Amino acid sequence: MGSLTVRNLSEEIKRRLRLRAAASGRSMEEEVRLLLAEGAADAPDGAQSGARPAQRSAKPAATATTRQILLIIAGGIAAYKSLDLIRRLRERRYAVRVVMTKAAQEFVTPLSVGAIAGEKPFTDLFDQASEFDVGHIRLARDNDLIVVAPATADLMAKMANGHADDLATAVLLATNRKILLAPAMNPAMWSNKATQRNLKTLIADGVLTVGPNAGEMAESGETGLGRMAEPLEIVAAIENYFAGSPSAADTAEPAHKPLAGKHVVITAGPTHEPIDPVRYIANRSSGKQGYAIASAAAAAGATVTLVSGPVALPDPPGVKTVRVQTARAMLLAVQAALPANVGIFAAAVADWRTAGDVVQKLKKDASGPPKLSLVENPDILATVSKLKTKRPQLVVGFAAETEKVIEHAKAKLKRKGCDWIVANDVSAEGGAMGGDDNAVHLITAGGVESWPSQSKEDVARQLVARIAVALNGGSR
Numbered sequence: 001m002g003s004l005t006v007r008n009l010s011e012e013i014k015r016r017l018r019l020r021a022a023a024s025g026r027s028m029e030e031e032v033r034l035l036l037a038e039g040a041a042d043a044p045d046g047a048q049s050g051a052r053p054a055q056r057s058a059k060p061a062a063t064a065t066t067r068q069i070l071l072i073i074a075g076g077i078a079a080y081k082s083l084d085l086i087r088r089l090r091e092r093r094y095a096v097r098v099v100m101t102k103a104a105q106e107f108v109t110p111l112s113v114g115a116i117a118g119e120k121p122f123t124d125l126f127d128q129a130s131e132f133d134v135g136h137i138r139l140a141r142d143n144d145l146i147v148v149a150p151a152t153a154d155l156m157a158k159m160a161n162g163h164a165d166d167l168a169t170a171v172l173l174a175t176n177r178k179i180l181l182a183p184a185m186n187p188a189m190w191s192n193k194a195t196q197r198n199l200k201t202l203i204a205d206g207v208l209t210v211g212p213n214a215g216e217m218a219e220s221g222e223t224g225l226g227r228m229a230e231p232l233e234i235v236a237a238i239e240n241y242f243a244g245s246p247s248a249a250d251t252a253e254p255a256h257k258p259l260a261g262k263h264v265v266i267t268a269g270p271t272h273e274p275i276d277p278v279r280y281i282a283n284r285s286s287g288k289q290g291y292a293i294a295s296a297a298a299a300a301g302a303t304v305t306l307v308s309g310p311v312a313l314p315d316p317p318g319v320k321t322v323r324v325q326t327a328r329a330m331l332l333a334v335q336a337a338l339p340a341n342v343g344i345f346a347a348a349v350a351d352w353r354t355a356g357d358v359v360q361k362l363k364k365d366a367s368g369p370p371k372l373s374l375v376e377n378p379d380i381l382a383t384v385s386k387l388k389t390k391r392p393q394l395v396v397g398f399a400a401e402t403e404k405v406i407e408h409a410k411a412k413l414k415r416k417g418c419d420w421i422v423a424n425d426v427s428a429e430g431g432a433m434g435g436d437d438n439a440v441h442l443i444t445a446g447g448v449e450s451w452p453s454q455s456k457e458d459v460a461r462q463l464v465a466r467i468a469v470a471l472n473g474g475s476r
């Protein structure tokens with residue numbers, strides 16, 4: 001409908017539209033939609049005026065408060081899931097514009113994509129027939145987020161190397177918007193050093209990722225890491241991005257908050273176990289990962305209680321932060337914060353404390369170094385996981401390991417009775433302790449997902465997105 005409208009307009013009106021579009025930073029097409037939406041809102045009831053009623057499948061008007069997603073579909077078998085992704089996004093009132101690569105069109109047709117998206121997908125870098133002046137630069141900029149799903153190994157390689165030999169890659173190179181990739185490929189291609197190298201480059205360039213998941217591949221008998229994240233997981237990652245994006249929050253209606261109405265309790269940081277009034281047992285935890293999770297959960301609409309050991313970080317905004325020193329105090333604060341829907345135990349709790357209270361500073365004397373007698377601290381994660389009442393619906397532990405990361409983490413999940421474990425390598429080479437980046441493995445009943453090394457904020461966003469999906473009936 002939009003194309004007919006613009007083509008049939010007089011040159012003068014087209015000129016004015018062009019000026020309006022330039023002034024507002026919107027495309028001509030969006031300007032037309034906006035005018036039509038405003039006109040429809042003011043007009044008398046369509047049936048009475050004899051006007052054609054608006055089609056139910058029409059794309060939601062791209063008003064200043066509608067989020068515009070540019071979805072790029074690359075050529076992989078997972079492209080069929082993109083149709084469901086478009087549907088899920090439109091249900092949530094996102095405006096979705098689609099670019100399809102040539103290979104994508106071998107898997108799904110532009111016709112079916114257009115029918116679901118409510119407008120024809122863009123397929124060609126040199127599309128003379130485009131009536132809307134929507135060149136690749138405008139496609140690249142007139143959106144709030146670019147989502148690439150499925151992102152193939154080939155497209156990722158092109159992105160990492162700055163290629164621009166078709167519409168999708170030209171848009172990705174020209175954009176100043178955030179890009180979210182949902183990789184999908186054969187496990188051997190995913191684990192290939194070249195793909196991992198490209199992924200690292202893309203993450204360093206600020207690209208966000210969701211998935212891939214582990215599971216069965218389309219090729220019979222192949223299993224492993226490489227399945228595209230499910231459409232609802234991608235939606236959750238998109239919503240988390242908007243929830244945590246201050247610039248977007250200024251200009252758009254409040255994003256759908258996937259954790260609204262949920263209470264999340266999080267532990268973070270180390271604990272300090274006193275040896276005497278001036279000395280203590282501690283570890284190198286900075287608290288950054290737990291604090292990032294608290295912020296991401298709050299941005300996703302949750303009520304968050306953060307029980308924090310001693311760290312040098314400010315209280316995250318919008319989060320109830322309870323500061324404690326010791327493991328015993330941390331347990332008491334967590335128990336006081338229950339009930340909760342989700343418990344996330346990111347603290348590096350000291351396993352031992354000294355027996356008894358030493359009230360005076362230990363002094364050096366002729367008898368030599370003091371003998372420290374240690375007793376075990378309560379295990380907060382195991383205690384909460386095994387609660388009969390008040391056990392959170394989803395209990396997530398962390399596993400700090402220096403060797404056999406996945407094997408030890410799986411054993412920990414069993415021993416402690418939690419639902420998920422986020423395992424990370426805390427060996428000196430891993431750099432997770434105290435650093436800004438983290439490469440984690442998420443261990444669930446469904447298997448192991450190895451997420452790429454990314455900032456602790458991105459790990460937090462991805463974890464919160466997964467939690468939102470799980471709480472809303474998705475895979476656990």
Ligand code: CTP
Pocket residue numbers: 267327345346347348349350351377378379380381382396397398399400401412
């Ligand atoms: N944890 C806890 N209370 C403790 C010890 C650990 O709640 N007293 C939690 C951590 O917050 C984390 C998980 O248990 O979620 C695993 O912690 P980690 O230090 O990796 O394991 P430990 O139980 O200490 O086992 P080990 O030191 O033998 O690896």
